[in-house]
Amino acid sequence: MCSDPRPLPESFTVEDVNDTAKETCLNWFFKIASIRELLPRLYVEAAILKCNRFLSRTGIQETLPRLTAMIRGIGDPLVAAYARAYLCRVGVEVAPHLKDSLNRNFFDLLATFRQIGGESVQNLLVVQRVEVPEYLTLYSPAINWILQCIAYRAPEVLLTEMMDRCKTMANNALLLNSIMRAFRPEFVAARATDFIGMIKDCDESGFPKHLLFGSLGRSLACADPPESERLSILNEAWKVITKVRSPQDYIGCAEVWVEFTCRHFTKREVNTVLADIIKHLTPDRAFEDAYPQLQSVIRRILTYFHDFSVLFSMERFLPFLDMFQKDGVRVEVCKSIMEVELTRDPVILNAMLHICKTMHDSVNSLTLEDEKRSLALLIVGFMRTVSFGRDFEQQLSFCVEARATFCNLEPVLVQLVHTVNQLAMETRRVMRGSHSRKTAAFVRACAAYSFITIPSLSSIFTRLNLYLLSGQVALANQCLSQADAFLKAAVSVLPEVPHSISIEGKLRSSESFLLDFINNFLATLLVVPDHPEHGVLYLVRGLLNIVQDYTWEENTDAKVRVYLSALPLLAAMSQETFLYSIPKVDSNETLYGGDPKFLSEINKLCETLIGQILDHLKALARDEQSARRQSALAFSLFGVLLAHGDLRNNKLSQLAVNLWNLSHKQGLSDTRLSVRTLEHVKHQAQQPGMAHLSEAAQRLSLQTRT
Incomplete structure (x- = not known):
């Protein structure tokens, strides 16, 4: 020890x-x-x-x-x-x-x-x-x-010593292979011609020469030989590689030398190499056992050739892709091609569509959602790069073909609708808002494309938003009938909205999404002219009827909040000049021009909505939670009346005061918001023509919580 x-x-x-x-x-x-x-x-x-x-x-x-x-x-x-x-x-x-x-x-x-x-x-x-x-x-x-x-x-001189010793030996192929693998690629590349000479002198029976050329190729993929020797190196190597009979041995070596070819030569030499690979692997479908090596060849080519116009101009590139006949592998190869930065050259669109179609056709009922999203993202990325310049009709024809080709991937269809809408707006920009007969027909064709495509989508909110967006685009292009059709279609879809929707695998209430959509829809209705055959405010009435009949969730104020959102719209419609308009589209301000009958219809509708809101408020005083909702809704209605109502009307002024008192009745209101609102009322009362607000402000009192 x-x-x-x-x-x-x-x-x-x-x-x-x-x-x-x-x-x-x-x-x-x-x-x-x-x-x-x-x-x-x-x-x-x-x-x-x-x-x-x-x-x-x-x-x-x-x-x-x-x-x-x-x-x-x-x-x-x-x-x-x-x-x-x-x-x-x-x-x-x-x-x-x-x-x-x-x-x-x-x-x-x-x-x-x-x-x-x-x-x-x-x-x-x-x-x-x-x-x-x-x-x-x-x-x-x-x-x-x-x-x-x-x-x-080790210094470079040691490699020279090793090579000299190797030359004096018999059966030196094995040693030569290890030397090329062990020393730095820069040292090997500088002596590539010497190594080729030694490989040619090796005994074929002892160690296969294609393995030696494979090791040399790996070094040359990492370091560059002298420029003057590159072509002779490739020629000497390929003379040996092309004589290899075994498909597996051949592709294992050819795969390595593809990178050297792509790195130092043009598409002509690469095309020759691809042709030789096809020649060796096509007999007896030998390519089926070489998919990993073939995928590696594609990756190496894509590393050095980013310009698709060059890539697809190679005669043997597409036949090379045809060797990928196993679905999963074929899709992976297509994805790797699509991930490369794309070109807008129309010459190669057919080839790109062929690749995208291959990815699309791999989708079936067993395909995972993540895989679908990945494929759709790649195809959408391609769609965004397609441009035919000012040839808008050709662009629309391309979208028609793409819709038929990619019908199983919903994100692609959504992108196509966006593309066509953008095409219509680009046409409007080129024509500076004044369509000719030809361009008017074209934008109507764009609207028809969207109207046909949107119903095929499964997502209810995607359909609603696209109907609204397409209606806005049609309206901007003076396609009133088409805009009308889009908006009516959106209203007709509202009853189908479920109470909950799946977002990232989790169920969430759809109420907030529905309210957001309806608010956007109401904002659009201000500039939509009434149809002469359907009566005054027919779209507003249609929407409110749908909202009235919709089965809302229990203990929710969503329906009343829609009514609250509709009141500012009706107030804006009653003005002689609207807050905003669309050039060359005559909205209701032009059609009715302050007609008393039109204003009377607006007033009746406002009275109905306010009555519905007040009825709802009366039913909300049962418990503390309901009281909080009552306070918030009463204050919201007060804000609407203050911003959009004529408080010189004694009846309306008294209603506003009552709503203020109701919102503060049990001390459940937001005190800071109430203080700021009261200060705003007093400030407005000092403005010219707003003296009537002084009396109302005196009747508005703040109550503290007890």
């Missing part, structure tokens, strides 16, 4: 180790030395090589050469190779500065290569039924590791 329990520091020396520890450690090494078999003795001593630090300053430096020499006694060259690899592994960990040991192990490994052709090894291969090329690949991990240790931060 050690008498000193304190641990040694990380950078201890032999003087820091007490005698007991030294004796224990030395005993370990003596016991290991007593092991008779060479292999276990070697591995165990290598495993505790670091313990030599307990015994001597130079223990590791002296032991490594001895263990290296011991490996020479192992008769099997394959076993010896892995023993050297392990010793290098341990040596790099405990003494990374001792490069001589690494070099000695490597040169000893080279010396054992002649054993591979010896009688004992050949007889063993016959017994085991192992071919020589397959046997040689077993050496690769060991040789690769030793060479990686040697090549780490």
